[in-house]
Amino acid sequence: MPLLSIRNLQTRFATDRGIVRAVNGVSFDLEEGEILGLVGESGSGKSVTALSIMRLVPEPPGKVTADAMTLEGTDLLRLNEAEVRAFRGSRMAMIFQDPMRSLNPVLTIGRQITEVLRRHQKLDGAAARRRAIELLETVGIPMAEKRLAAYPHQFSGGMRQRVMIAIALSCNPRLLIADEATTALDVTIQAQIIDLVKRLTRDRGTSVIWISHDLGVVAGLCDRVNVMYAGNVVESGPIRELFHRPSHGYTLGLMGSTPRVDGGARRLTPIEGVPPNLIDPTPLCPFLPRCRVSADACRTQAPVRRDFGAGHWAACLADLAK
Amino acid sequence: MTVAAPGRLPSPRFAGSIVLAARQFPRHRAAMIGLVCLVLICLVSALAPYIAPYDPIQIKLSAKLKPPGFEHWLGTDHFGRDIFSRLLWGGRTSLSVGLLVVAFAFALGVPLGLVSGYFGGRIDNLMMRLVDAFLTFPPLLLAVALVGLLGPDIQNVMLALGIVQAPVLARMVRSSTLAVREDLYVTAARALGAGPGRIVLSHLLRNVMSPIVVQLTIVFSAAVVAEASLSFLGFGTQPPNPSWGRDMSEARRFLGDAPWMFMAPTGAIMLCVLSINFMGDGLRDALDPRAWRTRRTLGPGES
Numbered sequence: 001m002p003l004l005s006i007r008n009l010q011t012r013f014a015t016d017r018g019i020v021r022a023v024n025g026v027s028f029d030l031e032e033g034e035i036l037g038l039v040g041e042s043g044s045g046k047s048v049t050a051l052s053i054m055r056l057v058p059e060p061p062g063k064v065t066a067d068a069m070t071l072e073g074t075d076l077l078r079l080n081e082a083e084v085r086a087f088r089g090s091r092m093a094m095i096f097q098d099p100m101r102s103l104n105p106v107l108t109i110g111r112q113i114t115e116v117l118r119r120h121q122k123l124d125g126a127a128a129r130r131r132a133i134e135l136l137e138t139v140g141i142p143m144a145e146k147r148l149a150a151y152p153h154q155f156s157g158g159m160r161q162r163v164m165i166a167i168a169l170s171c172n173p174r175l176l177i178a179d180e181a182t183t184a185l186d187v188t189i190q191a192q193i194i195d196l197v198k199r200l201t202r203d204r205g206t207s208v209i210w211i212s213h214d215l216g217v218v219a220g221l222c223d224r225v226n227v228m229y230a231g232n233v234v235e236s237g238p239i240r241e242l243f244h245r246p247s248h249g250y251t252l253g254l255m256g257s258t259p260r261v262d263g264g265a266r267r268l269t270p271i272e273g274v275p276p277n278l279i280d281p282t283p284l285c286p287f288l289p290r291c292r293v294s295a296d297a298c299r300t301q302a303p304v305r306r307d308f309g310a311g312h313w314a315a316c317l318a319d320l321a322k
Numbered sequence: 323m324t325v326a327a328p329g330r331l332p333s334p335r336f337a338g339s340i341v342l343a344a345r346q347f348p349r350h351r352a353a354m355i356g357l358v359c360l361v362l363i364c365l366v367s368a369l370a371p372y373i374a375p376y377d378p379i380q381i382k383l384s385a386k387l388k389p390p391g392f393e394h395w396l397g398t399d400h401f402g403r404d405i406f407s408r409l410l411w412g413g414r415t416s417l418s419v420g421l422l423v424v425a426f427a428f429a430l431g432v433p434l435g436l437v438s439g440y441f442g443g444r445i446d447n448l449m450m451r452l453v454d455a456f457l458t459f460p461p462l463l464l465a466v467a468l469v470g471l472l473g474p475d476i477q478n479v480m481l482a483l484g485i486v487q488a489p490v491l492a493r494m495v496r497s498s499t500l501a502v503r504e505d506l507y508v509t510a511a512r513a514l515g516a517g518p519g520r521i522v523l524s525h526l527l528r529n530v531m532s533p534i535v536v537q538l539t540i541v542f543s544a545a546v547v548a549e550a551s552l553s554f555l556g557f558g559t560q561p562p563n564p565s566w567g568r569d570m571s572e573a574r575r576f577l578g579d580a581p582w583m584f585m586a587p588t589g590a591i592m593l594c595v596l597s598i599n600f601m602g603d604g605l606r607d608a609l610d611p612r613a614w615r616t617r618r619t620l621g622p623g624e625s
Contacts, residue, residue: 089515101506
């Protein structure tokens with residue numbers, strides 16, 4: 001049984017101009033210990049998918065429905081607020097894009113770590129403190145004992161993100177969601193953080209959903225990738241498969257607009273146009289107006305899912321296997 | 323930093339925020355001066371029965387309107403009462419009004435504002451309409467009405483002024499809370515399983531403390547002055563009992579002939595308000611780790 005199983009997840013928001021379908025029928029499984037990348041441009045529904053899993057979508061104006069959304073067999077959508085709270089931080093945890101803003105500026109680092117340990121693991125003051133020191137050491141913060149009394153503004157961005165990771169992993173969650181966790185950091189720190197996440201989650205068998213718009217980061221970290229567009233997964237596959245044989249017009253576009261170190265001198269080709277309107281979704285492929293490889297069939301019928309083996313599939317009608 | 327034996331480590335909650343903030347406060351020089359002044363004023367007022375040279379309500383018409391001198395340090399008023407003695411006794415009334423109104427406004431206004439700002443929606447709407455209803459009255463008129471309702475007694479004056487000030491504070495706390503609520507660390511805390519109580523108390527309250535402290539210093543001054551107005555209107559302190567505000571408003575009639583009558587209570591109120599303002603500044607800085615300063619400088623070879 002997969003750790004996390006999602007079927008037909010729909011997250012809608014009521015607005016004055018109509019219902020925005022931010023996530024529109026996402027389905028996927030996440031295996032134990034697997035690192036899954038969630039890739040797509042801004043507004044493709046990656047973050048809302050993450051917030052829906054964490055049950056952090058404000059309702060109203062939001063509304064989350066799914067045929068199934070189970071974590072270790074528990075239906076997340078059927079938990080009440082108190083039960084969900086007990087899950088957050090202990091069974092599933094999330095780290096956010098901006099480490100500068102995701103720690104409370106007026107509380108010490110130590111307080112912010114121990115708070116979570118006390119809540120979920122019911123540790124007393126001294127035990128929580130010892131554990132906090134261990135955690136900070138694990139994520140590579142030197143002089144951990146002294147740092148407990150430090151405040152977030154005394155830390156650099158990379159160190160704060162390490163603290164966030166320490167807090168997120170403090171209660172050994174089964175699922176870690178990282179929403180653009182390295183986007184605000186510079187590349188060298190980015191690489192360190194990615195290594196850290198890789199090492200810690202492999203050690204503990206934690207499953208990870210890594211949200212990014214950076215294909216390079218995803219390629220180096222993930223086992224499998226879901227490419228999202230207009231609130232849905234349009235292509236999914238093991239990392240090598242997907243990179244060697246991108247099978248959706250959008251994936252192809254993303255790759256064309258990503259610089260490569262080994263690709264020699266090459267002009268980047270941007271994806272023209274703007275993301276589609278999520279209020280009135282078209283029955284056709286939502287990427288059609290921007291697609292460079294569309295086939296005639298794309299203009300007359302809805303995209304169908306095509307399987308390429310090894311768990312690789314794409315919802316695309318164009319023939320890209322050239 | 324000393325390292326305690328394993329197993330007996332101090333809890334970081336206490337080694338952290340509160341103690342560090344308390345350590346920070348004395349570094350703010352103006353705040354320390356304010357604190358010392360305020361403590362002195364409170365002490366002197368509390369000890370008024372022992373140190374006041376004269377009876378504050380004893381009328382002695384032969385000695386009326388005497389300028390400051392050896393016999394009467396701050397002169398006498400139009401009934402020949404010793405102004406210094408009245409100042410000491412009056413401080414008991416004025417300070418207790420100021421401090422209790424601050425305490426009351428805090429106890430009522432802050433929870434109201436936090437709950438309203440954090441939960442929003444219907445609760446917010448209900449509470450804020452209530453606050454609006456109170457704010458539509460001119461503050462003094464509302465206080466007069468409340469005192470009229472409760473009876474002209476100094477305790478009721480404190481209660482009335484507290485009720486008048488609480489909505490102002492509630493509205494301010496609410497708007498600060500609304501801003502802080504949207505910060506990412508609040509979402510991050512929720513993602514780690516924090517419930518509403520924890521978020522409001524340890525995340526929101528701590529982050530809206532600075533504007534609260536500033537507002538409370540204003541509430542204090544407003545309360546002392548409002549007590550004077552109420553006393554002038556015949557509520558609150560009844561003659562011949564002294565209070566700074568009362569004496570100040572009475573002294574207006576003699577401003578040309580006996581300015582010292584006016585200066586003494588005015589000076590006392592001013593000193594108090596300034597002290598509290600300075601303390602407020604220090605407290606605000608002590609509560610915000612980003613404003614902390616260190617006295618240490620880097621020595622040679624230190625990094």
